[in-house]
Amino acid sequence: MKAWLPTILRGLLFVVLVAFLLSPTTFEPVLKPLVDTNAPAIYNQGSLLDLTLQHLSTVFIATLVAIVVAILLAILVTRPFGAEFLPLSRSLVNIGQTFPPVAVLALAVPAVGFGEKPTLIALFLYGLLPIFENTLTALTNLPRSVMEAARGSGMTNFQRLMKVELPLSLPIIVAGIRLSVTIGLATATIGSTVAARTLGEVIIAGLQSNNLAFILQGGLIVGALAVLIYDGLSAVEKMLTRRLGIA
Amino acid sequence: MIEIDAITKRYDDNTVVDNVSMVIEPRTVTVIVGTSGSGKTTLLRMINRLVEPTSGVIKLDGEDNRAIPGHELRRRIGYAIQGHGLFPHRTVAQNIATVPTLLGWEKSRIDAKVDELLTLFQLDPKTFGPRYPHELSGGQQQRVGVARALAAEPNVLLMDEPYGALDPIIRAKAQEDLLAIQKHFGTTIVLVTHDMNEAFHLADKIAVMDKGRVLQYGPPEELVRAPETPFVETLIGDTERPFRLLAIAKAGAAAEPGEAEGEPIREDKTQQEALADLLWTGRSALPVVSASGAPMGRVTLDALLKRATRPSGSAR
Numbered sequence: 001m002k003a004w005l006p007t008i009l010r011g012l013l014f015v016v017l018v019a020f021l022l023s024p025t026t027f028e029p030v031l032k033p034l035v036d037t038n039a040p041a042i043y044n045q046g047s048l049l050d051l052t053l054q055h056l057s058t059v060f061i062a063t064l065v066a067i068v069v070a071i072l073l074a075i076l077v078t079r080p081f082g083a084e085f086l087p088l089s090r091s092l093v094n095i096g097q098t099f100p101p102v103a104v105l106a107l108a109v110p111a112v113g114f115g116e117k118p119t120l121i122a123l124f125l126y127g128l129l130p131i132f133e134n135t136l137t138a139l140t141n142l143p144r145s146v147m148e149a150a151r152g153s154g155m156t157n158f159q160r161l162m163k164v165e166l167p168l169s170l171p172i173i174v175a176g177i178r179l180s181v182t183i184g185l186a187t188a189t190i191g192s193t194v195a196a197r198t199l200g201e202v203i204i205a206g207l208q209s210n211n212l213a214f215i216l217q218g219g220l221i222v223g224a225l226a227v228l229i230y231d232g233l234s235a236v237e238k239m240l241t242r243r244l245g246i247a
Numbered sequence: 248m249i250e251i252d253a254i255t256k257r258y259d260d261n262t263v264v265d266n267v268s269m270v271i272e273p274r275t276v277t278v279i280v281g282t283s284g285s286g287k288t289t290l291l292r293m294i295n296r297l298v299e300p301t302s303g304v305i306k307l308d309g310e311d312n313r314a315i316p317g318h319e320l321r322r323r324i325g326y327a328i329q330g331h332g333l334f335p336h337r338t339v340a341q342n343i344a345t346v347p348t349l350l351g352w353e354k355s356r357i358d359a360k361v362d363e364l365l366t367l368f369q370l371d372p373k374t375f376g377p378r379y380p381h382e383l384s385g386g387q388q389q390r391v392g393v394a395r396a397l398a399a400e401p402n403v404l405l406m407d408e409p410y411g412a413l414d415p416i417i418r419a420k421a422q423e424d425l426l427a428i429q430k431h432f433g434t435t436i437v438l439v440t441h442d443m444n445e446a447f448h449l450a451d452k453i454a455v456m457d458k459g460r461v462l463q464y465g466p467p468e469e470l471v472r473a474p475e476t477p478f479v480e481t482l483i484g485d486t487e488r489p490f491r492l493l494a495i496a497k498a499g500a501a502a503e504p505g506e507a508e509g510e511p512i513r514e515d516k517t518q519q520e521a522l523a524d525l526l527w528t529g530r531s532a533l534p535v536v537s538a539s540g541a542p543m544g545r546v547t548l549d550a551l552l553k554r555a556t557r558p559s560g561s562a563r
Contacts, residue, residue, distance in 0.1 A: 143332075143335075145328055145329070145330040145331070145332035146332050146333070146334060146335065147332075148297075148328055148332055149326070149328060149331075149332030149333070149334070149392075149395075150332075150334070151297060151321070152295065152297060152321055152326035152328065152332075153321065153322070153326065153345045153346050153349070153395070153396075154318045154319065154320070154321035154322030154323075154346060154349055155318065155349065156318045159349070163334075164334060167336045168335065168336060243336065243379070244335045244336050244381075
């Protein structure tokens with residue numbers, strides 16, 4: 001019974017989230033006590049569903065590009081010819097992480113203008129490090145006897161990478177992606193300050209008009225998305241690990 | 248046939264393998280023994296070019312092993328290592344199919360080969376084929392490792408301490424299996440170990456290595472009768488010498504005409520086993536029978552003791 005409780009709670013959270021996005025007005029009575037009598041309790045300057053999908057797609061695109069770049073980078077610096085770039089690429093990715101997101105946004109706006117682009121750049125930079133670090137860790141800690149056997153059985157360098165190194169690294173890479181996505185979901189809300197259409201809009205609108213209900217619904221949707229996606233990727237990771245028999 | 252000609256491997260100033268020359272006859276088991284750091288593994292890995300020599304030539308059936316790219320060479324040579332090195336994300340069947348897949352065999356041929364090898368190693372293809380390596384016992388993993396090395400029907404099988412991680416009972420069984428498989432396929436096996444019992448049990452010829460050099464290379468009997476250096480003698484062991492002599496000869500070879508009482512011994516058992524049997528049962532002779540059970544005479548305690556005595560003319 002106890003083991004099922006978290007799964008049931010997550011299912012419940014998902015159902016409530018979907019119901020809220022599809023028909024926000026149903027929940028008006030719940031949020032009404034939080035606002036002044038004549039203020040709206042449900043965000044009324046756009047569809048919450050649209051904003052949520054926009055938010056997700058922004059995070060998705062930025063993470064996807066970060067995954068490709070981070071993994072390629074990690075592969076590159078773990079090959080013999082790329083080994084000397086290892087410290088350089090590490091520090092580059094680290095710098096991306098030490099920049100506060102607001103600063104990245106502020107710097108990106110003059111370069112690419114307002115809208116979604118600066119947000120994508122910030123999310124991309126933020127997503128790089130966890131994936132890069134994890135891929136690097138995975139690729140440099142593969143079991144030696146397995147690598148030896150792969151060479152000994154006559155695989156070329158590329159075959160070793162595709163057939164042995166990457167499949168064995170997958171669970172750890174997925175863990176990195178999971179971190180990136182979670183950071184991205186949260187950071188994307190700030191994108192609304194530079195006119196990107198994300199759920200941050202709802203929170204900012206609430207702050208400007210002193211509307212607690214707006215702040216709460218914006219924050220809770222982002223929170224619920226983060227929890228659900230985090231758990232989903234954790235499950236994928238666990239499944240992969242179990243298949244490798246290294247759990 | 249593997250011809251190793253003046254092979255040297257140096258890492259900076261450190262000479263790991265020092266001017267080694269030896270010829271390994273086809274369809275034999277050659278065991279390279281030595282302490283750790285003697286260069287035996289490096290020598291083995293230069294045969295399939297996992298390590299490139301600093302100087303010297305290795306020829307396989309007359310062909311320089313640098314004539315084709317390293318990965319293609321390695322597909323032709325079986326390679327089994329300590330700790331089996333099975334791919335954890337692939338099933339047993341997929342693991343065994345590794346080299347045939349790289350060679351582009353047809354699926355039906357690969358499947359047939361996998362089934363044949365699993366059966367040969369006493370693993371039911373239907374039960375074990377779809378399993379993942381971590382679902383097998385240590386001994387089973389090791390067998391799959393050797394099966395994978397043999398999948399593309401290589402003429403040569405290189406083994407680097409393949410039984411190092413097995414417990415003694417499973418190891419003995421694995422060694423028996425290896426000898427049977429070597430007979431079955433006629434593979435030339437080069438095996439590296441630091442276990443002298445294993446060497447004497449498996450080898451047609453033993454090469455003793457120390458500090459990068461081959462000190463002595465010859466049949467096990469020769470090593471016992473005429474060790475060329477004190478190191479070889481130490482490695483064989485003073486207290487072990489008589490028993491090693493008996494361990495490498497078959498009971499059938501010591502048989503003489505006559506009768507004896509009690510449980511018989513098969514002619515393909517070693518003389519050491521015959522001696523153990525005699526001592527344990529307190530008899531002075533025991534009957535010898537052929538594999539089919541036909542009487543072949545007897546082995547006496549006296550005859551065995553004579554055979555275990557230092558041969559006249561030997562140096563020490």
